[in-house]
Amino acid sequence: MAxxxxxxxxxxxxxxxxxxxPLVDKSIRILVEDMIETMKDNCGCGLAAPQVGVSLRCIVIGMPEEEPYAIINPEFVKRVGEREIEEACLSVPELAGSVKRSESVIVKGLDKNGKPIRVKGRxxxxxxxxxxxxxxxxxxxIDRVESPEKLRKRKKMKEEEETTETSTSASPDK
Structure with a gap:
C-alpha cells in the first residue's frame, strides 16, 4: 500500500x-488499497481515482466509524430530494462552497473483488x-456552485481563525 x-x-x-x-484484477485491488490509504492520510471521507491521476471509474468511501470500501464502475440507481450543503474537495483545497445534493441516493457497482455491491446513502x-x-x-x-457568493476561500478562513486564536490567547505586553 502506498x-x-x-x-x-x-x-x-x-x-x-x-x-x-473491464476487469477487477490485482492492479485494481492495489489501486483501491492505495486510494484508501491516501484518503485516510488526507482526512477525507471519499476519493475518486482521477484524484490520484488514474482515469478509471473507481471510488473509495470512508465514513466515520465505518470500514472504508470501494465501488468500481458506480452508477446511480436512484436519487431522492434535494438539499443545499457546504462542500470542499481535496483536489481544490483552497475553496469551499454551497452546492445542491440529493437527500438520499442508491448506487450500484462492484466491490474490490468484482462482486456486485449496492449502497444506500443519506x-x-x-x-x-x-x-x-x-x-x-x-x-x-466548484462547477455545481450556483453563484460566486456561495464560494469561499478556505485558506483565508483558516488563517483568520488562527489569527483570532493568537490574538485572543496572547497575553498583553506590560
Whole structure:
C-alpha cells in the first residue's frame, strides 16, 4: 500500500471522463488499497481515482466509524430530494462552497473483488457518493456552485481563525 499524490485543480485528469474498468484484477485491488490509504492520510471521507491521476471509474468511501470500501464502475440507481450543503474537495483545497445534493441516493457497482455491491446513502454518505461520482465524470464541486457568493476561500478562513486564536490567547505586553 502506498499514499499517492492528490491531483490539484486545474490538473487535466480532473476534467476527463474516467474509463470503465473491464476487469477487477490485482492492479485494481492495489489501486483501491492505495486510494484508501491516501484518503485516510488526507482526512477525507471519499476519493475518486482521477484524484490520484488514474482515469478509471473507481471510488473509495470512508465514513466515520465505518470500514472504508470501494465501488468500481458506480452508477446511480436512484436519487431522492434535494438539499443545499457546504462542500470542499481535496483536489481544490483552497475553496469551499454551497452546492445542491440529493437527500438520499442508491448506487450500484462492484466491490474490490468484482462482486456486485449496492449502497444506500443519506446525508454525508449521499453527499460523498455524489461528489466522488462527479469526479468520474470530470465534474468538480466548484462547477455545481450556483453563484460566486456561495464560494469561499478556505485558506483565508483558516488563517483568520488562527489569527483570532493568537490574538485572543496572547497575553498583553506590560
Amino acid at each position: 499514499i499517492r499524490t492528490i491531483c490539484k485543480y486545474p490538473d487535466p485528469v480532473l476534467r476527463q471522463k474516467a474509463k470503465k474498468i 446525508e454525508l454518505l449521499s453527499q460523498a457518493l455524489e461528489h466522488e461520482i462527479d469526479h468520474l465524470n470530470g465534474v468538480l464541486f
